[in-house]
Amino acid sequence: MVQLIDGKTISKQIKDELKEQVAELSAKGVKICLAVIQVGNDPASSVYVGNKKKACAYIGIDSLSYELPEETTEKELLELIDKLNKDDAVNGILVQLPVPKHIDEDKIIKAISPLKDVDGFHPMSVGALSIGQPGFVSCTPAGVIQLLKRSGIEIAGKECVVIGRSNIVGKPMAMLLLRENGTVTICHSKTKDLKEVCKRADILVVAIGRPKMIDASYIKEGATVIDVGIHRDENNKLCGDVDFESASKVAGAITPVPGGVGPMTIAMLMHNCVDSINIK
Ligand code: NDP
Secondary structure: OOEEOOHHHHHHHHHHHHHHHHHHHHHOOOOOEEEEEEEOOOHHHHHHHHHHHHHHHHHOOEEEEEEEOOOOOHHHHHHHHHHHHHOOOOOEEEEOOOOOOOOOHHHHHHHOOOOOOOOOOOHHHHHHHHOOOOOOOOHHHHHHHHHHHHOOOOOOOOEEEEEOOOOOOHHHHHHHHHHOOOEEEEEOOOOOOHHHHHOOOOEEEEOOOOOOOEOHHHOOOOOEEEEOOOEEOOOOOEEOOEOHHHHOOOOOEEOOOOOOOHHHHHHHHHHHHHHOOOOO
16 A cells, blocks of 8 residues: 655654753753844745744744735845844844745845844855765755655665756755655756656655646656655646546655645745754
């Protein structure tokens, strides 16, 4: 029978471990503080920001909340980031993306100090990951590695195929699998024979942003399938990039949507906040 990789339980385990670490740090007088900035009031962003603040409260991390109006200028946002970069009481800075169109997202990402870049999006963080140096790692792919490790799935020596090459999921995912000694192939929209490449995978990570695209015909018997996608289907039910019904008939292990990769992203953000005391 297919093994269900349970992101809800694993993310709770991680948050509970972090809660203990934060309590120990607090007993030594070390406080951890995350500054969360949201510009505008996009409802999806408000839900994400709310969940991040809730997770901070659960673990014992202080959170500073900046809810800025939609018309905030790029200059004003950069000034706030600069102030928070210089504030020794702030360990992590997170700007909820996307920002309104009149603000240059790249400029904002680069303005956050790499020492406080808990999202792991700064070019310095990405570079550190590529050359195996300490730095913050993008939360969703870091969460996938935890799902695999904590579910007893060996990565070293395995054929790993990642579908998707975005800066926040696909590319860092491939780097992390490589760091774990997987043999890694990255696929994208120009890949020829996608099915054949996917069928080589012992571990298939799917981050394409296309609802239920990957069915059993892409999957080798017994492979591990990690579904990063999140969508609403025609019945308004959550689904992933993988057709779970079909894929779970051939996969050896698989993440559900919801309850797979999704809850891991916030858990790893919390991990990065705690880890900020080690990144210098
Ligand atoms: P992007 O849209 O940035 O990237 C999608 C990637 O998939 C691109 O590299 C694209 O290739 C590739 N792709 C698209 N169509 C095909 C195709 N037909 N065949 C092969 N490759 C294809 O998406 P993200 O990486 O940001 O996100 C991927 C999914 O993960 C989304 O569903 C998103 O909602 C979800 N997500 C979930 C998170 C979570 O916490 N669970 C966090 C972040 C994202 P090309 O580069 O050639 O265009």
